[in-house]
Amino acid sequence: MKVFLMYKDRDFDMQQNLPWNEQILTQDLELDTLFYAMASDDKFLFEVVKKAVLTGLNNDLATILYRQNILKDCLKNSFIVRDIYNIAVESIKSEKEHYFGLFSKYPSTILHRSIEVLQVFADMLKKLKNIADEHAEKFESEGFARFFDMLKKELSDEYLASIQNHLKELKFQNGVLISAELGKGNKGINYILRKPHDIKKSWIDRIFTKKPPVYTYTIADRDESGARALSELNDRGINLVANALAQSNDHILSFFNALRTELAFYIGCLNLYEQLSQMGEPVCFPQPAASHERKSSFKELYDVCLALTMKQKVVGNDLNADKIDLVIITGANQGGKSTFLRSIGLAQLMMQCGMFVPAESFCANIANGIYTHYKREEDAAMKSGKLDEELSRMNDIASHITSNSMVLFNESFAATNEREGSEIARQITSALLESRIKVFFVTHLYEFAHGFYNKRMENAIFLRAERQSDGSRTFKIIEGEPLQTSFGEDLYRYIMADKKDLIPFD
Numbered sequence: 001m002k003v004f005l006m007y008k009d010r011d012f013d014m015q016q017n018l019p020w021n022e023q024i025l026t027q028d029l030e031l032d033t034l035f036y037a038m039a040s041d042d043k044f045l046f047e048v049v050k051k052a053v054l055t056g057l058n059n060d061l062a063t064i065l066y067r068q069n070i071l072k073d074c075l076k077n078s079f080i081v082r083d084i085y086n087i088a089v090e091s092i093k094s095e096k097e098h099y100f101g102l103f104s105k106y107p108s109t110i111l112h113r114s115i116e117v118l119q120v121f122a123d124m125l126k127k128l129k130n131i132a133d134e135h136a137e138k139f140e141s142e143g144f145a146r147f148f149d150m151l152k153k154e155l156s157d158e159y160l161a162s163i164q165n166h167l168k169e170l171k172f173q174n175g176v177l178i179s180a181e182l183g184k185g186n187k188g189i190n191y192i193l194r195k196p197h198d199i200k201k202s203w204i205d206r207i208f209t210k211k212p213p214v215y216t217y218t219i220a221d222r223d224e225s226g227a228r229a230l231s232e233l234n235d236r237g238i239n240l241v242a243n244a245l246a247q248s249n250d251h252i253l254s255f256f257n258a259l260r261t262e263l264a265f266y267i268g269c270l271n272l273y274e275q276l277s278q279m280g281e282p283v284c285f286p287q288p289a290a291s292h293e294r295k296s297s298f299k300e301l302y303d304v305c306l307a308l309t310m311k312q313k314v315v316g317n318d319l320n321a322d323k324i325d326l327v328i329i330t331g332a333n334q335g336g337k338s339t340f341l342r343s344i345g346l347a348q349l350m351m352q353c354g355m356f357v358p359a360e361s362f363c364a365n366i367a368n369g370i371y372t373h374y375k376r377e378e379d380a381a382m383k384s385g386k387l388d389e390e391l392s393r394m395n396d397i398a399s400h401i402t403s404n405s406m407v408l409f410n411e412s413f414a415a416t417n418e419r420e421g422s423e424i425a426r427q428i429t430s431a432l433l434e435s436r437i438k439v440f441f442v443t444h445l446y447e448f449a450h451g452f453y454n455k456r457m458e459n460a461i462f463l464r465a466e467r468q469s470d471g472s473r474t475f476k477i478i479e480g481e482p483l484q485t486s487f488g489e490d491l492y493r494y495i496m497a498d499k500k501d502l503i504p505f506d
Helices: 022-028 031-039 043-058 061-076 078-097 101-105 107-138 142-154 157-169 203-208 224-279 304-310 337-352 386-400 418-434 446-454 488-495
Strands: 178-182 188-193 287-289 296-301 317-320 326-331 361-365 370-374 406-410 438-442 460-467 473-479
Touching: 022 031, 022 043, 022 337, 022 370, 031 043, 031 224, 031 304, 031 337, 043 224, 043 337, 061 078, 061 142, 061 224, 061 287, 078 107, 078 224, 107 142, 107 157, 107 224, 224 304, 296 337, 304 337, 317 473, 326 337, 326 446, 337 361, 337 370, 337 406, 337 438, 337 460, 337 473, 370 386, 418 438, 418 446, 446 460
Parallel strands: 287 361, 326 438, 326 460, 370 406, 406 438
Antiparallel strands: 178 188, 296 317, 296 361, 460 473
């Protein structure tokens, strides 16, 4: 039995490698905030959603749409999906509780444990079958349609009844019938467990029916050696059956593990959706485009991690940057530029793993990779200068990046003077654009930003953090020409507002 709720043709692999820059992405985009919200204090959910989100960069367009449709079903039928998930969790938990420790190597113990576990599994499978029979019509996605169809075909009433009959027979309430042959030295070989004689006859038939001749041997109550020998004969006879039943348990357990893992991603999405809904924040299912296209348009896009941290609705932004390769964001300090940049990276990751995104509408092309280059604090150990450290990280990106990727720069190369920083930023940005890489660049380097602005490039757009005439920030990012000032005076007056000895700022 296969689940196929993450991919059309394969299971979701929890052992797959994360991107080489997963720690940097997690730090710069504050992804742990997103993961914790989705996990709701469940460690297993945390690991699954982290793996799903960060490996989503490997997904193609078909996989993204496949998951989107499944998630839409989950949102419409959240209680049913949570019931299915809980069945998988309970099944795995029950299997772990049936553990016999040091005695688990004996065939009789293996058989006994396997019967108990398989009985639990059979009950859980029946619950899944009942859910499929009652609720399958409420689901529209290809993934759930195939999943429920599989349950109906694989778990027919006749099949489930036959499982119960087999389990009843394997308890050997009327003894074990074993055949064997004599080998060299009259040692027993070829032990085979036989099907019990038909005991459904009436008591009259059982009394008067002629029976084949038998030889019996009775072991005395205190004959420990004889009892041990009989137990060994019993274990030899049931060994193959015990192993076969244990393998059946492993097969069903792997199904429940896969079901739990793949549904965990969608349970995480449901958890996040419920939290954002309580804040009144909008979400939408994005429209992904092929990686070679240049799509980037959205309405009321907001930083989901900021909303989760503040536990309230936050400012969203609009943008229409289709056919654009370069987006340069300048403007007032503390105006929302870094938040805007983070919202783009988060939305891109969420889209590519098949989730909804935090916006009223969102459309973007798939990125073959997402890379962040954010400013860092000074190296306390003084192992290298700040500019050297920035260039080293840029070199790491350059050695991994491919065309149709996305790079998010946040005040990069400002560790040196304006002229040198602008020249470094210009050369790196130009090289990235030539390699068909989409660039978002938040900067205070006026010479760099205005130099690109003067080129009047058709594939570039320039945004600016909005500032009111009184110096207040709206945290809106609007289209506008780079300015020479970042309005540091506003910050000075804000910080020093409660100081009696306010020094004039010229």
